[in-house]
Amino acid sequence: MFDTLETTFSEMRRCVACNLKNGRTQVVLPSGARDSRVALIGHAPSGTDDATGIPYTGPAGEVLEELLFKVGLRRSNLYISNLVNCWPWKDAGGTLVNRPPVALEVKTCTALWLQREFALLQPKALVCLGGQAAQHFLGKNFKITESRGAWFDLPSTSPYAPLFDTLPKVMAVLQPAYLIHLQQHAPESYAPTLELLLGDLREVKRVLEDA
Numbered sequence: 001m002f003d004t005l006e007t008t009f010s011e012m013r014r015c016v017a018c019n020l021k022n023g024r025t026q027v028v029l030p031s032g033a034r035d036s037r038v039a040l041i042g043h044a045p046s047g048t049d050d051a052t053g054i055p056y057t058g059p060a061g062e063v064l065e066e067l068l069f070k071v072g073l074r075r076s077n078l079y080i081s082n083l084v085n086c087w088p089w090k091d092a093g094g095t096l097v098n099r100p101p102v103a104l105e106v107k108t109c110t111a112l113w114l115q116r117e118f119a120l121l122q123p124k125a126l127v128c129l130g131g132q133a134a135q136h137f138l139g140k141n142f143k144i145t146e147s148r149g150a151w152f153d154l155p156s157t158s159p160y161a162p163l164f165d166t167l168p169k170v171m172a173v174l175q176p177a178y179l180i181h182l183q184q185h186a187p188e189s190y191a192p193t194l195e196l197l198l199g200d201l202r203e204v205k206r207v208l209e210d211a
Contacts, residue, residue, distance in 0.1 A: 005034050008116050012085060018108045020086035020101070025050045030081035030117060037124040038208045039079040041114075042175075043132045044101045050087035055080050056129075056176070063176040064129075071201045077208065079121060083136055084109040100132065110136070111159075119163040125207045126154070126170045134172035148172050149200040169207070173200045 009029050015021065028045035031054050048058030056064050056075070068075055086109075088101040101109075128134035131144035137160070138152055151169040154161060161167060174197050182190040 003120075005030075005117065005120050008113070008120065012113055015085070015109075015112065017112055018086075018105050020084060020088060020105055020109075023089060023096075024086045026053045027085050028053055028055050028082065028087070029085065030079060031055055032075055032079045033077055034079065034121070036077060036079040036121070036208075038127060038204060039081060039118070039121060039123040039125070040127045040129055041133050041137075042080070042082045042129040044082055044084045044098075045087045046098055047087055047089065047096065050089075055082055059180055060175070060177040063179055067176060067197060067201055070198055071205050073201065073205050073208070079123065081114065081117060083114065083133060085113060106136065115160060115163055118160055122165060123168050124166075125151075125204070126168050127204055128170065128172040130175035130178075131172065134170070137170050138172070142172070144172050144174065148174060149196065149203065151203075171200065171204065173197060173204075 012029060013027050015027060028049045032040075042055060045055055046058060046060065048061075049055055052058075054061075065075055068078075083106050084101045088099050088105065089096045090099040126137060128137060131142070134144055135142050137154060137158065139155070149171065151171050154164070154167045154170050156167070174193065176197075179190065179194060179197070182193055
């Protein structure tokens with residue numbers, strides 16, 4: 001086990017453990033406060049993140065920062081990471097576009113890196129950005145449309161459980177990019193969904209302040 005996040009990130013930069021090493025510009029390292037008691041966990045970096053080397057940049061990152069600002073938070077106060085740290089892409093007619101990481105990619109990356117991150121960070125709360133990240137921690141039956149915004153115990157059977165001195169709480173919130181989708185395709189749903197997401201993030205702020 002590496003003894004600091006800095007040494008872990010140094011090794012992470014050189015990771016070649018799975019096929020995501022092919023075609024990446026760089027490993028997208030976690031960002032934010034390395035002593036934060038709240039960790040935001042997404043599913044995978046985007047093409048923009050691959051270019052910047054920072055998770056949640058580009059349009060989705062701008063939305064996330066705006067949401068955090070509205071509830072009195074800054075991303076610099078939080079720890080932000082992903083299940084996989086390299087951009088999963090596919091060729092769509094000559095254009096590289098985002099794709100979901102496959103199960104083996106997630107398994108490889110989380111076993112090598114996310115478990116180490118949690119062991120060192122010891123967050124009090126995990127906030128899953130989107131349903132796919134939430135299912136990774138809470139099981140495949142988790143439905144974000146039904147259970148977003150609620151705190152759950154990390155299952156004691158989780159491979160992450162032995163890493164923690166005290167098991168963290170887990171909450172799922174909607175992906176910031178979902179708001180962009182609604183603006184474009186279902187504008188009538190944008191305002192109420194925005195309020196739901198802001199309410200969830202206010203609860204995250206409460207936990208951070210109580211930590």
